[in-house]
Amino acid sequence: MGTRELGIALAACMYIAYIAFVGKIVMRLLTLRNTSPPFDGGTVSEITPMTVLKAMGDIFFFSRLFRVNPRLWFGEFFFHFTFSLVLLRHLKYVMDPVPVWVSALQTPGLCAGYLLPLSLLFIVITKLGIERKEYVSSYNFSLLGLLFLISATGLLIKTVIRLDLVSIKHFMLSVFRFAPGVPSDNGVFVLHYLMAMILLACLPTHIYAAPFSVTEARKREERLSLLMHEK
Amino acid sequence: MKSKNSFTQCLSPHQLIELDACTQCGECLRYCPVQEVTGNPSISPPEKIRMFREFIKATSGLRASLFGPRDIDRKLLEDFVKAVYECTACGACGQHCTVGIFTQRLWPMLRREMVRRGLGPLGPQANLSKIIAKTGNPYDKPADERFSPWFPESVRVSEKADIGYYAGCTSAYEAQPMVKGDVVVLGAAKEPFTMLPPEEEVCCGFPLFITGQHDMLEDLTKRLVNAYEARGVKVLICSCPCCVNIMARDWPIFYGQELPFKIRHISQFAADALQKGRLTIKGELNERLIYHDPCYLSRGVGIIEEPRMILRSIPGVHLLEFERHGLDSRCCGAGGAARKVFHENAIAIGRLTIDEAVEKKADRLVINCPACYAKMHEAMQGHDKQIRITDIMELLGSLAGGGTS
Numbered sequence: 001m002g003t004r005e006l007g008i009a010l011a012a013c014m015y016i017a018y019i020a021f022v023g024k025i026v027m028r029l030l031t032l033r034n035t036s037p038p039f040d041g042g043t044v045s046e047i048t049p050m051t052v053l054k055a056m057g058d059i060f061f062f063s064r065l066f067r068v069n070p071r072l073w074f075g076e077f078f079f080h081f082t083f084s085l086v087l088l089r090h091l092k093y094v095m096d097p098v099p100v101w102v103s104a105l106q107t108p109g110l111c112a113g114y115l116l117p118l119s120l121l122f123i124v125i126t127k128l129g130i131e132r133k134e135y136v137s138s139y140n141f142s143l144l145g146l147l148f149l150i151s152a153t154g155l156l157i158k159t160v161i162r163l164d165l166v167s168i169k170h171f172m173l174s175v176f177r178f179a180p181g182v183p184s185d186n187g188v189f190v191l192h193y194l195m196a197m198i199l200l201a202c203l204p205t206h207i208y209a210a211p212f213s214v215t216e217a218r219k220r221e222e223r224l225s226l227l228m229h230e231k
Numbered sequence: 232m233k234s235k236n237s238f239t240q241c242l243s244p245h246q247l248i249e250l251d252a253c254t255q256c257g258e259c260l261r262y263c264p265v266q267e268v269t270g271n272p273s274i275s276p277p278e279k280i281r282m283f284r285e286f287i288k289a290t291s292g293l294r295a296s297l298f299g300p301r302d303i304d305r306k307l308l309e310d311f312v313k314a315v316y317e318c319t320a321c322g323a324c325g326q327h328c329t330v331g332i333f334t335q336r337l338w339p340m341l342r343r344e345m346v347r348r349g350l351g352p353l354g355p356q357a358n359l360s361k362i363i364a365k366t367g368n369p370y371d372k373p374a375d376e377r378f379s380p381w382f383p384e385s386v387r388v389s390e391k392a393d394i395g396y397y398a399g400c401t402s403a404y405e406a407q408p409m410v411k412g413d414v415v416v417l418g419a420a421k422e423p424f425t426m427l428p429p430e431e432e433v434c435c436g437f438p439l440f441i442t443g444q445h446d447m448l449e450d451l452t453k454r455l456v457n458a459y460e461a462r463g464v465k466v467l468i469c470s471c472p473c474c475v476n477i478m479a480r481d482w483p484i485f486y487g488q489e490l491p492f493k494i495r496h497i498s499q500f501a502a503d504a505l506q507k508g509r510l511t512i513k514g515e516l517n518e519r520l521i522y523h524d525p526c527y528l529s530r531g532v533g534i535i536e537e538p539r540m541i542l543r544s545i546p547g548v549h550l551l552e553f554e555r556h557g558l559d560s561r562c563c564g565a566g567g568a569a570r571k572v573f574h575e576n577a578i579a580i581g582r583l584t585i586d587e588a589v590e591k592k593a594d595r596l597v598i599n600c601p602a603c604y605a606k607m608h609e610a611m612q613g614h615d616k617q618i619r620i621t622d623i624m625e626l627l628g629s630l631a632g633g634g635t636s
Contacts (some may be wrong), residue, residue, distance in 0.1 A: 023293050027291070027293045028251065031291045034239045036243055064330065068258045072258070133257055197529040204254065226535050227533055228475070230532060
């Protein structure tokens with residue numbers, strides 16, 4: 001076991017990561033004060049239940065990406081899907097008692113944990129190996145690398161190191177209760193935890209903005225035919 | 232309180248969120264005409280967004296709020312200005328954007344922010360306001376040359392009518408066969424129409440809008456709307472997609488209320504006249520035609536089917552399609568007012584369309600936009616591939632006659 005000081009340090013990292021994550025969103029909301037009134041000529045329209053339904057499809061199934069690049073869609077969809085399952089599986093470490101639905105997701109989440117690094121590799125191979133993209137976002141590739149390391153260390157913890165998960169849960173609950181306990185001092189666990197915090201602090205802004213832009217695009221596209229034509 | 236230093240002043244909340252939504256996936260580069268001819272990812276859509284995000288972060292981010300705004304790297308700012316003005320603003324990137332960013336609208340607003348900061352527009356674009364204020368058009372041509380000496384004498388223009396026709400500056404000064412075709416078709420359909428005298432038919436505002444210079448837009452809009460209203464116009468028809476775009480999308484904003492008339496593209500009028508028998512086609516045309524969708528007509532206002540309906544109604548015509556057509560069409564190179572500054576790009580982009588038309592063994596390339604018309608003709612000069620280029624109304628006007636109903 002590690003020390004209480006290590007526990008405090010890891011807890012502090014989590015609090016900082018959450019502050020950075022929430023702070024970014026708050027700052028963006030504050031920045032909205034400095035914008036102009038909508039100047040989206042001809043695009044403002046009522047949103048219908050059907051538009052919402054279609055937009056939900058666009059958001060959850062990445063249909064816009066599917067239209068432009070089905071191969072990359074395959075990788076991205078599986079990455080987001082498996083990552084979500086892994087995240088949901090991790091809820092058991094911060095919820096007490098563990099809800100039935102979280103328990104039910106443990107096996108699918110474990111399978112997703114094995115597929116997650118493969119989906120990341122698929123994305124990298126598609127972009128760099130198969131499609132040989134001239135434009136590569138260094139930020140995106142840093143995130144992909146970070147996610148790969150997080151998923152790889154997670155798998156190591158699950159399959160090779162086999163840490164005491166009960167003590168990890170106790171530590172995680174203590175962090176969420178603002179009374180940090182003593183964590184495992186296993187290097188792989190500490191690395192896994194710290195990288196997850198870095199990811200939280202650096203989460204790309206599209207996770208909250210893209211659902212909005214995709215919904216607006218759906219509204220705009222439905223409005224386009226009415227711009228110059230009678231209903 | 233608003234911060235004057237913020238880079239978000241000219242953006243709507245929606246556009247600010249769009250900037251955050253970009254995943255930097257780079258899929259849009261495959262559809263960007265500027266990328267096709269320059270192969271320079273540093274001026275690509277995701278790079279422009281990345282740079283602009285940096286500006287926002289430096290002036291409005293968490294650190295800027297706590298410790299004050301940072302100085303922005305001059306080189307980054309210059310790179311951004313070049314990138315945003317080299318863009319043809321065709322909107323193909325947005326059409327294929329995996330998160331649906333409306334780039335056809337976003338780029339002009341980013342340009343507007345550069346104008347606000349005194350960093351744009353570039354080169355000859357910077358004189359547009361003065362020229363339009365002086366002559367009423369962006370080509371620095373006298374008003375009395377707007378329709379003369381080439382305007383067809385056989386066509387009768389009414390003093391007042393339900394239908395108004397706006398020729399547009401590019402059509403009148405750079406693509407006269409388009410205007411001739413338009414008015415011949417209007418005349419052949421025996422539909423009374425009115426026009427403003429040349430000194431009153433001023434710029435619609437699009438060149439100013441697209442380069443981010445908004446100061447005169449309200450004045451220009453009100454002058455034109457009031458003048459057409461005074462002539463009893465209920466439907467204003469125009470053939471220039473850029474004019475139609477700003478009229479349909481933005482004039483109501485600058486006018487401050489709903490327009491007192493509808494905006495329609497000439498191809499809508501002609502397709503309707505053909506369907507209702509007010510216009511008939513005399514003779515046939517045994518040719519393979521290929522139709523180029525103007526960006527601001529297809530992606531801009533959704534006019535895609537009507538031009539095809541017109542062409543298909545000409546007996547003998549075999550209509551071909553570009554690989555990228557309709558909402559996916561490729562820019563002709565003339566878009567975004569970039570052609571005056573990045574001339575080589577514009578010519579190279581125009582030649583991509585010409586080359587494909589020739590490869591598909593089309594006899595004629597049919598155009599539906601004065602900027603495309605002028606740029607394609609220019610791109611053909613000195614090019615090894617040649618094709619006949621005709622405006623759709625020029626073609627229809629040569630074949631059309633009045634109907635019986």
